[in-house]
Amino acid sequence: MNPNYELDPDEVAYNFGFLDEFAKREVRRAILKAIAIPGYQTPYASREMPMGRGFGTGGLQLTLALVGPDDRLKVIDQGSDDSVNAVNLRRFIELTCPGVDTTEATREATLIQSRHRIPEHPLGEDQVLVLQVPYPDPLVLVEPSERKRKAMHGEGDYSRLLTRLYEDIVQFEEITIAHRYPTRIAAHYVIDPSPIPRYDVPRLHHSPALILLGAGRERKIYAVPPYTDAVPLAFDDVPFRVEAFLDPDGVRRPCARCGATDTYLDEFLDAAGAKVYQCSDSHCCNERCLSGQQEGAR
Ligand SMILES: [Zn+2]
Numbered sequence: 001m002n003p004n005y006e007l008d009p010d011e012v013a014y015n016f017g018f019l020d021e022f023a024k025r026e027v028r029r030a031i032l033k034a035i036a037i038p039g040y041q042t043p044y045a046s047r048e049m050p051m052g053r054g055f056g057t058g059g060l061q062l063t064l065a066l067v068g069p070d071d072r073l074k075v076i077d078q079g080s081d082d083s084v085n086a087v088n089l090r091r092f093i094e095l096t097c098p099g100v101d102t103t104e105a106t107r108e109a110t111l112i113q114s115r116h117r118i119p120e121h122p123l124g125e126d127q128v129l130v131l132q133v134p135y136p137d138p139l140v141l142v143e144p145s146e147r148k149r150k151a152m153h154g155e156g157d158y159s160r161l162l163t164r165l166y167e168d169i170v171q172f173e174e175i176t177i178a179h180r181y182p183t184r185i186a187a188h189y190v191i192d193p194s195p196i197p198r199y200d201v202p203r204l205h206h207s208p209a210l211i212l213l214g215a216g217r218e219r220k221i222y223a224v225p226p227y228t229d230a231v232p233l234a235f236d237d238v239p240f241r242v243e244a245f246l247d248p249d250g251v252r253r254p255c256a257r258c259g260a261t262d263t264y265l266d267e268f269l270d271a272a273g274a275k276v277y278q279c280s281d282s283h284c285c286n287e288r289c290l291s292g293q294q295e296g297a298r
Helices: 021-036 057-066 084-096 146-155 159-172 198-204 282-297
Strands: 072-077 111-115 128-132 183-185 210-215 220-224 230-232 265-269 275-279
Touching (some): 021 057, 021 210, 072 084, 084 111
Parallel strands (some): 128 210
Antiparallel strands (some): 210 220, 265 275
């Protein structure tokens, strides 16, 4: 090796957004197709990322293909900005996208990458929400062959999914699906909306923000474009309903920290073994705690 040869820092640095420009263009083309055909699972050449599949590589590739130096990015996992998955993804994006600001405030973010939740604060037209998806196809529960599933999607034939929901009602007297609730987009394709709770499913309907879903392992991208119908599968006499968080007396449980009665609550056990309910959206909860303190101080 020539001892006079010095490495040019630009030469060894990561390409902005880690992915090469060709890969980013390919993801963007898949995004455009996904927006043009709402709910359709668009195949793309998912790249190897320096993290295990299943850790959000699909969402990450969407974010890296979209993010620019003027963006403000929020990364959450199960509603929290501080969980290991969110922190690792945020660090990776900071490392490979110099100049991109990160934020925890939902309303300040232009791009939000999330796992398992849609933020409590309503999203606007100038925001894009990226959801990490482990299993993109809701029909996988009822049909193992991908070829047959594609035909069923093409024909809008979801009778076997509806039968499954019906079997649930017969057995348990209600639909027991807690996460990944099958949702029909623009009156045709039914999507797996990623493992968001039922509570978040109505937020897909006519969302002003573009919602993109990426499955890295399964190599699929699909979209709920702004102001698009997103209707959970249900029956006329057994309508879709969200988690109610009622106590045995039928009263809505409040968040143990901020007292909110209009947010999605996580349930966990405290040191004494008692059940505690707390907002799953950590930023929203912190903000409400702060405003509560300020009001108390007045
Ligand atoms: Zn709270």
